[in-house]
Amino acid sequence: MPTVELERAEGVATIRLNRPERLNAVAPELVEDLITALDAVAADEAVRAVVLTGAGRAFCAGHDLKAPTPSGDSRARLERLQDVTRRLRGLRQPVLAAVHGYAIAPAPSSPSAATWSSPPTTRSSPSPRPAWD
Secondary structure (H helix, E strand, O other), X not given: OOOEEEEEEOOEEEEEEOOXXXXXXXOHHXXXXXXXXXXXXXXXXXXXXXXXXXXXXXXXXXXXXXXXOOOOOHHHHHHHHHHHHHHHHHOOOOEEEEOOOOEEOOHHHOHHHOOEEEOOOOOOOOOOOOOOO
16 A cells, blocks of 8 residues: 555645554655655646645654664655655645644644645534634
């Protein structure tokens, strides 16, 4: 099972973090899969908007603290994680972060890299009201 899923429909690309058993915690494989998905979206002229979300009950629980620590220089791993933020911010399409459950840094370089983010609204929860109401 890939750690990131990419779906395209009607001009919208949905990028879904897909490690629900680990609350979509960040591991090196997820970072690489996410970069691949972002590069594919950037190259697709038919995509007009991007939705970034997580499978299961969390957007992203941060770093996977139960994963073995990779050997080597941690600076290279951090640089690769920053590549995610650079790619998100460099997309020509607006990015919506559909955040639910946990959203802990480096939640694919945090929803703040998205153009706009908000928790999804369900029938059981009222719609958010603007501050001026």
